[in-house]
Amino acid sequence: MGRENLVIKRDISYIYKAMRDFVHLHVHTEYSLLDGVSQIVDSKGNPGDLILAAQANGMKALAITDHGNMFGVPEFYQTCHKSNLKPILGSEFYLAMGPDATDTKAPYARKNHHLTVLSRNDTGFRNLTKLSSYSYGKGFYYRPRIDKAILEKHSEGLVVMSGCLQGEQASYIRNDRFDDALASAKKMKELFGDNFYIELMDNGMPEQKAVMKDLIELARRLNIKTVATNDVHYSLKNDAAVQDIALAIGTRSTLDDPKRLKLSTQEFYLKSGDEMFEVFREVPEALNTTLEIAEKCNVTIDFDQLRLPAYDPPKGFDSFTYLKSLCEKGIPVRYGKKTKAVSDRMAMELDVIKNMGFSSYFLIVWDFINYARTQGIAVGPGRGSGAGSIVAYLLQITDIDPLEYDLLFERFLNPGRISMPDLDIDFEEARRLEVVDYVKEKYGEDSVGQIITYSKMLAKGAIRDVGRVMGIELTECDALTKLIPQGEDIKTAMDTSGDIKKLIAAKPKLKELLLNASRIEGRKRHFGVHAAGVVITPGEISDFVPLARAKNGLITQYDGDYLTRMGLLKVDFLGLKTLTVIQEAVEDVYRNKKIKIDLKELPRNDRKTFQMLSRARTVGIFQVESEGMRDVLRKMKPTLFTDLSAVLALYRPGPMNSGMVDEFIERKNGMRAYEYQHPLLKDILEETYGVILYQEQVMLIARALAGFSLAKADVLRKAMGKKIMSVLEAQKEDFMKGCAVNKIPDKIAADIFDTLVHFAEYGFNKSHSTAYALISYQTAYLKANFPLEFMTALLNSVIGDEKKLSPYLAECERLGIEVKPADINASDVYFSARGDNAIIFGLLAVKNTGEKACEDLVAERKKNGKFKDFNDFLSRAVAITSFNKRMAEFLVKSGACWGLSRDSEGIVNSLDMMMTSAESVNRDRLSGQASLFAEQPAVVELKGEVTETQKLKYEKEALGFYFTGHPLTRYEKYFRYFRTSTLAGLDKSGMSEHILTGIVKEIKNRKTKKGKDMFVIKLEDLTGVVELVGYKDRLPPEMPEIKEDMIIAVKGSMVETASGKRFTGEKFYSAKEAFRKIPKKLKIYMSTAGLDEKYIESVIKELKKYPGNTQVAFVLHTKKRGKWRWATGIGVTVDAKFLNSLEDKFGEDCWKIES
Structure with a gap:
């Protein structure tokens, strides 16, 4: 009896402690992608449901142990600290069953145990990082894995728990191998001592209950403490369904699949201490162990320490003095002479850079940009707030003079707002990776890596x-x-x-x-690789952050935001095709016209350029070729470079929806008067016509009116933009005081402050807008002054992309530039300018060709002369390794061989035999067997000429679009009289019912739920494409089915459905029947001059040759009566032959059809 009471007393003491304190040490967040769904941070940046649940349960600490990764660690660490929770950092590793995770040949290679590992101290955290990196590197095989050897190597500073049912000891016990479980636990204890724990879980699963007794016995025998965990996968109990759905998405299964992987109970949530006591009532000591472990684990991640790689300056310099000397050398290059304004601004910026410890940063960026420039790799003029730095300008990191455009350094680097600088750089896309490779070579492969990104649901x-x-x-x-x-x-x-x-x-x-x-x-779905982001570390990356595996190698497990917060150097090496377009156009201008263009010296007031911009002729112009942008340009009619910068800043949802764009345009064009609220605003706002458009203007106003330093003004700007009310209230008080010092009345000061708050919401970064406006201007200048070279470069930038090529080819036509089809005897690999006003297709624009094959083909032609005929072409082409039958076929279909033979169809039909013969002869030649009597290539007589219809069909197949003509061209003249809209004009027509005409380019046959036959087609005309739905029972007898390449007319309507707008066809007509059935009335316009009874009789006789249902009326024109109508009472059939006969008699515009 006494013994029982003693047990009860012991239990009660633990009960009270457990109810007060419990720490969850096995927790999966949304970073256990599509398995855990608990959020650390919500979509608005506030603490997520996991943190809120822990706080609601009165918890003082919390762990993160995501499956096989450390993705969420920095976010978890910072959020816990802000929420008064102690963060415990860990991961649930996949432990290889064999001794060596790199052995992928072993029969057990794909099987793993689970192991929960926590970092006890900073050394442990570094080891956790190394283990995680190893698991995704050498240990990766289907999953990121570690083995016991690497675990032993990096064991210092870790707490290890035995894991869930998939843990090594639990797995042995489930398979009746208690002795193996005992032996494996003993080894772990020998390695980790008192920092190894046996993990107990009870989520209501029978399997867990079955192993718990043996796990407790194992722990008792080896004197290992037990620890209670709940394998948390979601924060609240009612989130079980959310986790279940996420897991089904991740495993590509459906909820009704009985065999799918799922958690079998709804108990995997963040339980309170009370709830955990109820579960572990019989082993309360396991609850108390959580407190012991939580006290052991103390890790500090230093987010305030800079971790920049050191730049090695020349002898006699440190990083700062070398930076300063480079700036001094840049002054004569950029400004000619050193002025006080330049000197003062440079000194101020260098002082801030030195004090903030960023000298090496600027040198590193300067170094790789200098490398790019020396290698002839195009570099952009800058982007983002970095364009506001004179140091960056002097180093030729950027090409925008911050003094000329009132750009502010403090918007980029603010000593009062400690953060890593962010100099994102644009390079020409095709050579961007050359710069990355240079950086890898300079700082070491292990110190330069790509950066992870996470996509959300x-x-x-x-x-x-x-x-x-x-x-x-x-x-x-x-x-x-x-x-x-x-x-x-x-x-x-x-x-x-x-x-x-x-x-x-x-x-x-x-x-x-x-x-x-x-x-x-809003939950995380999967991870990917940042398109341009690269981190450069002062040692191996895995010394600082864990690595993960992506398709093309290892990447950081932390995203770019947290890398910069941790003081690591992140650079975005951005690829921009437009830079290639500019560079190639400049080179072509010199090659063709011997005119050397220096982009840095372009006049920024070129009349032709601004005329073109004002007319919105901006197809191919950087940032301003969308219809919306063109509309703004058309209305604004920019006349200054600063206007172009303003266009880029204005064309955003905020200004567009607020009426700010219309106000700006009206002010610029003198249609709306405006006044400045105070004379001091004039110099700041004059270039934007009194509108506060840029963030920098907010800062300059605060300085001019209230005496703010630009650093303080930047804090105000940020608070205004993000509506941080707590900061704004204090800032307003300072603003009012500063204005009072400048004798600005309170009412005016308050009004100006309110105006700033209003506009700051829409304010744009002027440095970025100005830098990108420069690229826009450069492309516009080249197009306006050198259209041939610009369009050639533009076409090459989208070669192989038929959807983008087509509008650019149309723009060439508008500009009066002749674009010649591909020619095997004249084309280069890429589009190339010919003469003063022509461009010839490049061979690479033809489908199923490759760059190497095209290069070899052009080289063969240049070396051994033009191809004499198709047989000569084929016999020489087959010697090229990368050339094949498919390439030959598509070159023929594209028209590239038109100069060799016009019998394209004959060649295509005989190509198998011709290729086999040519290849056989080539093999003999290579093997030295060719002789006087050796086999000669088969010669096929090619005398025919492909029909126009077949030629166009081939062309569309080989290029992706019609080029030399269009099947609709001959119908267009007639269709336009009875269709109600072109396809491109459908949305603008304002009508719901239409008659449309076009060619069928794609058809999908389907059945409705009721078994009715329907089809979805893509109908194309000369202006665009529309998706159209129809039903087979609505097709006329003469057209029992719709096929690709049929030319049809459709009567139907635009219908608003749950899936959006779509066109539903009600009546369908073949091209021939469309003329006969759609027109109801035909008006024939004729003059009465020379008209007599005999002539009218002959006309009526002609009309009666085409009997039908379309009623004919003459519209006669006389000098006395003007126009008058005469209904003949005659019905005709309208078709192309009939309309041609009318035009022969009365001229081209003599008729009009009414439906």
Whole structure:
């Protein structure tokens, strides 16, 4: 009896302690991608549900142990500290079953145990980082894995727990191998001592209960402490369904699949200490162990320390003095002579750079940009706030003079706002990686790496993903996604969209889909690689951050934001095709016209350039070729370089929706008067016509009126832009005081402050806008003054992309530039300028060719002369390794061999035999067997000429578009009289019912749910493409089915559906029948001059040769009566032959059809 009471007393003491304190040490967040769903931070940057749940449960500490990674560690660490939670940093590793994780041949290679590892101190955290990097590097085999040897090597400073049911000891016990479990636990204890714990879990799974007794016994025998965990995968109990859906998405299964991987209970949430006591009532000491471990784990991540690689300056310099000397050398290059303004600005910036410890940073960036320039790699003029630095300008990192354009260094580097500088650099896309390779060579492969990015489940993707796992048809999911406005979350759309409310009221399953999708929306889905970001570290990257595996190598596990927060150097090596266009155009101008263009010396007031911009002739012009941009240009009519910068700043959702764009344009064009609220504003706002357009203007106003330093003004600018009210209130008080010193009345000062707050919301970074305006201006200048060379470079920038090539070819036609088709005897690999006003297609623009094969083909022609005929071409081409039959076929179809033979169809039909023969002869030649009597290549007589229809069909197949003509061209003249709109004009027509004409380019036959035959076609005319839906029972007898390349007319209407607008066809006509059936009336316009009864009789006789249902009326024109109409009562059949006969009699514009 006494013994029992003693046990009870002991239990009670633990109960009270457990109820007060418990720490979750096995926690999966959303970074256990599509397995855990707990959020550390929500979509607005506030503490997420995981942190809030821990706080609600009164917890003082919390661990992160995501599956096989450390992705969420920095976010977790910072958020926990801000939320008064002690962060415990760890990972649930995959432990290879064999002794060597790199042995992928072993029979157990794909099988792994789970192991929970926590970092006890800073050394442990470094070892955790090394282990994680190893798992994704040498240890990776289907999963990131470690082995016991690497674990032993990096064991210092770690706490290790035995893991879940997949842990080594639990796995042995489940397979009745208790002795193996005992032996493996003993080895772990020998390695980690009191820092190894046996992990106990009870989420209500029978398997867990089955192993717990033996795990406790194992721990007792080896004197190892047990620790209670809950394998947390979601924060709240009712989030179990969200996790279940995420897991189904990740495993590509459906919720109704009985064999799918799933958590079998709903107990994997962040339980309170009380709830954990209820579960572990019989082993309360395991709860107390969590406190012991939490006390042991103390890791500090220093986010305030700079970790820049050292730049090695020449002898006699340190990094700062060398930086200063480079700036001094840059003054005569940039300014001619040293002025006080230049000297003062440079001294100020250098002082800030030195004090903030960024001298090496600037030298590193200067060094690789200098390398790029010396190698002839095009470099952009700058981007972002870095263009506001005179130091960057003197070093030729940027090409924008900050003094000329009032750009502010403090917007880039602010001593009062400690953060890493961010000099993003644009390089020509094709050679960007050469610069990255240079950096790798200079600082070491292990010190330069790409950066991870994480994609989230956005609204539309979440609906599709959740719909799939719920077994809902994709068409229904797509219908829902089209009702979600861009950028809006699902919950908001459900609350505000009448269409959605109607749809989900009719279909409860879709309501369930939206509710599920809204709960998973915003969660991390998968990781990828930043397109341009590179980190450069002062040692191996894995000394600072863990690495993960991507398709092309290892990348950092932390994203760019956290890398910079940790003081590491991140540089974006951005690829910009436009720089290649500019460089190639400049080179072509010199090659063709011997005119040397210095982009840095371009006049920024070129009349032709601004005329072109004002007319919005901006196809191919950087940043301003969209229809919306062209509309702004057309209205604004820019006349200054600063106007172009303003256009880029204005064309954003904020200014567009606020009426700011119209106000700016009206002020610029003198249509709206404006006044400055105070005379001091004039110098700052004059270039933007009194509108506060740029963030820098907010800062300059605060300095001019209130005496703010630019550093302090930058804090104000940021607070205004982000509406940080706590900062704004204090800043307003300082602003008012400063204005009072300058004798500005309180009322005016307050009004100006309110104006700043209003405009700051839409304010844009002037440094970035000015830098990108320079690229826009350079492209516009080249197009306006050297259109041939510019368009050649532009076409080459999109070679192989038929959708982009087509409008650029149309622009060449508008500019009066002749574009010649590909010619095997004249074309180069790429488009090339010919003469004063022509461009010839490059061979690479033909589908199924390759750059190497095209290069070899051109080299063969240049070396051994032009190809005499097709047989000569083929016999020489087959000797080229990269040449093949497919390439030959598409060169023929493209028209590139037109000069050798016009019998394209004959060649295509005989190509197999011709290629076989030519290859055989080439093999004999190579083997030395050729002789006088050796086999000669088969000669096929090519005397025919391909039909125009077949020629165009081939051309479309080989190029992706019609080039020398269009099948619709001969019909266009007639179609335009009875169709109601071109396809491009459908949205602008304002009508719902239409008659459309075009050629069928794609057809998909489907069945409705009721079994009705339907089809979806892509109808194309000379202006665009539209998707059209029709039903087979609406097709006329003479056209029982629709096929590709048919030319048709369709009568139908635009219908608003859940999936958006689509055209539904009600009546379909072949081209021939369209003329006969659609027209209801035909008007023939004729003059009465020379008209007599005999002539009219002859006309009526001619009309009667074409009997039909279209009623004919003459519209006669006389000097006395003007126009008058005469209904003949005659019905005719309208077709091309009939209309041609009318035009022969009365002229081309003599008729008009009414439907």
